[in-house]
Structure formats: structure tokens, C-alpha cells
Amino acid sequence: MTPRPSDHMTAETRESISRYTFCEVPQSEARALCLERHYSRIWHHAFGAYNYGMTDSDGKLIGVAVYGHMKNPASTASIADVRRGELVELNRLWIDDSAGRNAETQLMAYAHRELRRNTPVRIIQSFADGRLGVGTIYQAASFGYYGHHETLFYENIRTGRVHNSTPLNNTVNREGMLLNVHLARGDMRAFKVDTYRYLKPLNKSYARRIRLERVPYPKVRRGARYIDNYTPPVSQIARAYCIALIEGSATAAELADYAHRLGMTGADVDAVIGNEWIVKHAAGAGLPLAGLAETMLAGESVTVGGTLDMFGMDVTP
Numbered sequence: 001m002t003p004r005p006s007d008h009m010t011a012e013t014r015e016s017i018s019r020y021t022f023c024e025v026p027q028s029e030a031r032a033l034c035l036e037r038h039y040s041r042i043w044h045h046a047f048g049a050y051n052y053g054m055t056d057s058d059g060k061l062i063g064v065a066v067y068g069h070m071k072n073p074a075s076t077a078s079i080a081d082v083r084r085g086e087l088v089e090l091n092r093l094w095i096d097d098s099a100g101r102n103a104e105t106q107l108m109a110y111a112h113r114e115l116r117r118n119t120p121v122r123i124i125q126s127f128a129d130g131r132l133g134v135g136t137i138y139q140a141a142s143f144g145y146y147g148h149h150e151t152l153f154y155e156n157i158r159t160g161r162v163h164n165s166t167p168l169n170n171t172v173n174r175e176g177m178l179l180n181v182h183l184a185r186g187d188m189r190a191f192k193v194d195t196y197r198y199l200k201p202l203n204k205s206y207a208r209r210i211r212l213e214r215v216p217y218p219k220v221r222r223g224a225r226y227i228d229n230y231t232p233p234v235s236q237i238a239r240a241y242c243i244a245l246i247e248g249s250a251t252a253a254e255l256a257d258y259a260h261r262l263g264m265t266g267a268d269v270d271a272v273i274g275n276e277w278i279v280k281h282a283a284g285a286g287l288p289l290a291g292l293a294e295t296m297l298a299g300e301s302v303t304v305g306g307t308l309d310m311f312g313m314d315v316t317p
Contacts, residue, residue: 020062020103022110025053030064030092038094039132041161046071047091050119052111054095054103062096063103065111067124079199080123081209088115090126093137104137116202123201123210130194134218143198146212151195153224154188165190169236171277174247180240181251183232184258190230194222234262238272238296245292246281256299269296 030051031043047068054063068091070076076087095103115121126143128135135145152165167176168183182188196218201207241259244252259268272278273289282289 019057020054020099020106021059022052022054022107024114025051025061025064027051029053029061030066033061033064034066034092034094037096038092040092044068044071044091049088050111050115050121052107052114054099054107054110056098062099063107064092064094065090065107066092067111067115067121070125078211079125080206080211082123082206083120085120086122086206088121088124090124093126102140105141108137108141112200112202122203122206123199126198126200128196128198130196130221131224134221135196135198138198138200139217141200143200144207144210144214145217146197146199146210147215148194148196148218150192153191153193154183155191156182156187157189158187163188168240169233171239171243171275171281174243174281177240177243178247178249178251180232180237180258181244181254183237184251184254189226190232191224191226193224231262234259234264234268235271237262238264238268239275239278242272242278242292242296243281245295246278246285246287256296259296260299264296266297269293272296 027048030048030053034047035041035043048066049069050067052065052067053061056062067088069085070087070089073084076082076084080087090108093104093108095107112124115124124143126135126138128138130148130151135143139145154163154165154168155161156163163179167173168179170176197212199210199212201210237255237259241252241255241264243249244255270293273293278292279289282292
């Protein structure tokens with residue numbers, strides 16, 4: 001896998017530091033490398049607006065820094081007084097073990113200079129996963145620390161894969177919502193981790209635009225804290241059940257049973273049917289909301305030929 005500079009780059013914008021060469025990397029190559037080598041094995045559609053890498057003396061890509069748009073753009077105003085596109089997130093940072101010490105800092109330093117020179121980006125946000133540490137690489141790169149919050153994760157005990165809980169509770173993400181079937185099967189262990197927020201302004205004037213309070217760097221990592229006898233919110237499973245009905249998913253039966261075991265009520269169903277994304281998903285599939293509500297209350301999940309057949313309706317895609 002050989003990195004190629006973007007079309008707008010010139011030879012002068014590439015530079016060598018120590019024994020590494022730094023350059024821009026096509027999004028497709030950054031994505032492939034992260035999916036193969038980054039511990040999370042996950043790539044979000046918002047990732048990779050800007051991608052930078054480092055190669056060894058043989059031209060092999062041995063590190064990548066991926067910057068993307070905010071996954072929750074509405075939160076930008078609460079973080080800093082900036083225009084659209086001026087705040088991005090460092091989504092993925094992966095460095096091969098062969099790179100040695102300080103490689104992460106060198107790659108970020110190069111990427112931040114390029115972002116400042118060639119893009120509208122002025123502030124970078126990143127989060128340190130408390131399973132791995134408290135963000136010492138960000139501290140070494142002079143990021144400011146702005147506190148932590150708890151993040152809920154699910155670990156699939158059969159596959160070992162770990163899922164952030166957000167996609168399983170985000171009605172926009174139909175694929176993520178259907179993962180709730182693993183909770184219904186008892187295959188998920190829930191745990192919480194401290195997530196540490198870091199921000200780095202690319203010039204001094206933007207440091208004054210940050211609205212959060214900077215606090216001293218954290219020192220102690222608490223690690224993963226598993227939750228015994230975890231039960232997800234019934235609203236989460238009810239929405240997953242409804243999406244399974246809309247999608248004609250074979251998981252609908254299991255989600256129906258789980259939702260009713262959790263005590264789903266008529267009020268829960270009303271809340272689901274009133275959800276704006278459920279309304280949009282149902283409209284896209286040509287399904288009546290009243291019919292969905294009736295089916296959910298009855299606990300039905302009849303599929304015919306792999307697609308849902310409700311009230312005699314043909315909903316084959």
C-alpha cells in the first residue's frame with residue numbers, strides 16, 4: 001500500500017522528519033488501513049475528510065492520522081465559537097509498532113501544519129479511550145484537556161467485538177439498531193469506560209474561542225467497568241423492534257419477544273411511532289404507522305419470503 005499525495009500537493013509540501021516521510025493519503029487507503037490494523041476495526045461515514053500518513057524508507061505506509069467532520073454537528077456550538085468546517089475530530093490514529101517512540105507526535109505535528117495551511121480547520125478535537133489510557137499522546141502533542149464522561153459499550157461474548165452503544169440507540173442508524181438483537185440473545189456484556197476530551201487550537205486566536213473549561217491533565221485510568229445484570233432501556237429495544245418490522249428483518253421475532261419481556265407498553269409504542277426517524281423510515285417503506293403500532297402491541301413479526309407481510313400488504317423491496 002503506497003501513499004499518494006493529493007492532486008493539490010506539490011513536492012515542496014512533503015517533508016521528511018528523521019527516518020520517516022510524511023504525506024497526504026487517499027481516503028480509500030486510510031480507510032483500508034484502519035479497518036485492517038486499528039484496534040476498533042470500525043469506520044464511520046463522517047471519517048476521513050483529511051488523511052495524513054507516514055512511510056518508512058521502503059515507502060511502506062506505517063502510520064495514518066484520520067480527521068473527519070463532527071459525528072454530532074449540533075454539538076459544535078457548545079464546544080467553540082467557530083464556523084462550519086473549522087472544528088474537526090481526530091477520528092483515528094494508528095502507528096505501526098516498528099515506528100518507535102514519538103512517531104505519533106511527529107505525524108500529528110505534520111498533519112496539524114498541513115491542516116492550518118491548506119484547510120479551514122482551526123481546532124481539533126479528539127477523545128482518548130479509557131480502556132487504553134488517559135491520552136498521554138495528546139498531552140505530549142500539547143492538546144488541552146477538557147474533562148471526561150462515561151461511555152457505554154457492548155462486548156459480544158461470542159465474537160469478542162466491541163460496539164459503542166450509540167449506534168444501537170440511534171434511530172437514524174437502522175443497521176446499528178438491528179444489532180440490538182444480540183442484547184435480546186444475551187450475547188452482549190455492557191461496560192462503561194471514561195472517555196477523555198482533548199482540544200487543540202491551531203493558532204492562538206482560536207484558543208480563546210473554546211467555550212469549555214480547560215482542566216489539569218488526568219493521571220489515573222480506571223479502565224473498563226462491567227455492569228452486572230444490565231438491562232437496556234425498553235425504548236431502545238422498542239425502536240429496534242419497529243425498525244426490524246420496517247426492514248422486514250428476520251430479527252423482528254426475537255426483538256418482539258425481548259421488547260415484551262422488558263414490559264413494553266402502549267405508551268412506549270406511541271413514543272416509537274411518534275419518533276421522526278421512525279416516521280421517515282416507515283414512509284420510505286410505504287408502511288402505515290397505525291399498522292406498525294398494532295403489530296408491535298400484538299407482538300407479531302410475520303415474515304414471508306424474507307420480507308414483512310403485515311395486514312396483507314406486499315412490502316417486498
